Amino acid sequence: MEKIVVKGGKPLCGEVTVSGAKNAAVAIIPAAILVDGVCTIENVPNIKDVQVIVKILEYLGASVTYLDSYTLQIDSRNVKKDSAPHDLMRKMRASYYLLGALLGRFCKANVTMPGGCYFGTRPIDQHIKGFEALGAVVRQDGGVIVVEAEKLCGTNIYLDTVSVGATINIILAAALAEGTTTIENVAKEPHIVDLANFLNAMGANIKGAGTDVIRIKGVSKLSGGTYSIIPDQIEAGTFMVAAAATGGNVLVKNIIPKHMESVSAKLTEVGAKVTVFDDSIRVEGGSGHSGANIKTLPYPGFPTDMQPQIVCLLSVASGNSIVTEGVWDNRFQYVGELLRMGANIRVEGKTAFITGVSHLAGAPVRATDLRGGAGMVIAGLMAKGTTEITDIEHIDRGYENMVEKFKALGADICRVSE
């Protein structure tokens, strides 16, 4: 087992290039199952979650080749199986996209309930509602979900909760269905638009991604093609917050600034200087930040996946801050770790009340989940003394070369064997 060791107190300076988006990649790679041809997918991030989803596709019979470190070629024409292996499925959340993709391809899917970060119960009732509306019968049997349909027919679906996963799964199931599917109250995250763009590039007819209503005219076949995944909005935000939190000066490159608006606005509000260019953003931290109130919301609101990182910054901002989690039931597990570093935070239900302290002190802490782990790295970069972060397999699931990227910005950070 490895851990990350950070000696804090150095302002981050320089340039960092953001990788392809994890949450787009883990949707687009399974979507290749629907394609009757060869897909070339560029800007694929080199992270554990991608490795797992690639292994699942290979198990199913797809031929997957890396043309270079970031370009995947997938040929799913030989996929015959409609069920995915239990041990791989449980390693990540996005494995449930196999449900929509296999259902769309074979009118049948048989997969284990997915794993991923624990934020309280993570129901999939809206995914099931969508599949049933398209004509499938869904059974849950001892942790396995079986979805079957004679055929899938377009219909109108209203999501009771704005769900990224349900929106994506229904798009996958409907892309080859007969007729038109309209999904209302959908999620608008950039990776949903990216998935729709990928499928359209392969011949699908999907309109409205990025708005509240998506219309999918089923097509009889998707053919191969080439597509490049968007940059990772959350990796970009993590570096932006880290730059501000350490009083640094960092140019975050290869991003879509529009995707960063809520994070840029909050960083400006707490006193950082944010300069936006065409495909990069410079963040200058200055000395000291003021507290702020934040509520996480579906896109274009402030992302829940940036909540731990910004709470770490606010833990040393002057005055009081209130951060309300508006997406998940329970996403403050990492706060216990931050308290070990001297933060003054009280969590009541879905709200964290933060009183800024003068500094954090290095301590042994755990990455409780992917973004909580990113928060611990930022806390370590800000803290006086040495922070040792264990359970970093969570971080490796979603951040490519995080330690190397921070090191190149001047951080005193390394991975060591425990």
Ligand code: EPU
């Ligand atoms: N929900 C339901 N029923 C459903 C589906 C969702 O009640 O059928 C609820 C959830 O319990 C939650 C809310 O709706 O309270 C939003 O869940 P959503 O389905 O949008 O989340 P997800 O698709 O499981 C994705 C990301 C998460 C990110 C959320 C919200 C992927 C693989 N995961 O999860 O990313 O937090 O959207 O933006 O895309 C991460 O990258 O660290 C991460 C956890």
